[in-house]
Amino acid sequence: MPRLAGKREVLSGWLYDDAVLPAAPVITTSVTFFQQPIGQAGKTPLDTNMRSSSGFLPGVKSFVIKSILLKIADGKNADDVEAIICTGYGEIRISDKPYPDPFPLWMIAGGTGVFENSRQVTGGAGDVRGTVGPGNIANLLKLHRLLSIPINTLEPFEVTFTWPGGLTASPAPVISSVSTPGLNAATRIWLVFFGFLKRQVS
DSSP states (O other): OOOOTTOEEEEEEEEEEEEEEOOTTOOOOEEEESOSOTTSTTOOTTTOOOOSSTTOOOTTOEEEEEEEEEEEOTTOOHHHHHHHHHSOEEEEEETTEESSOOEEGGGTBOSOOEEOOOOOOSTTOOOOOOEEOOOOTTOOEEOOTTOOEEEOTTOOEEEEEEOTTOOOOOOOTTTOOOSSSSOSSOEEEEEEEEEEEEEEOO
16 A cells, blocks of 8 residues: 555654763763754764654654663673662653653663673672673663553653762772762663654655
């Protein structure tokens, strides 16, 4: 059956955007997603699938959020990952209103995990976690089937992650090398919305 111009179709889809959290001595307090499209600030489809700036869906597109994922680049310092997940919170704002409420980042962290794969004792300091586990995007926050977060056509939206005390890895034996507040290494993160995309058929 041919597709008809002027009609709209609904299909499963996703929105995603990235941010790079710098290493010490820079201390990150917040980052904002979905504000820079492909082609701006060097962004490519590896970084985002936003096609318009300032947090708008272009044309007649709309999106319904059904699940949320925080993906952290694999192979990163375990203390940095713990700081990112456990000391920050996120907020979705659509037309400058929060939806539904702020949420701690551990609620949506599904892209990596910390493995306790080694037991090292340094000066009686105790056990040390050794590595960061592989990514698994199957771990995500799924909204209740009766709950969804709609982003309507040309409706401004953004997501902000905030670390109230500044993003700092807790120094630990063997793993952490931070001597000043901040992260051990620059760390890339992605925020992903899974849901339903409505667009015009062309």
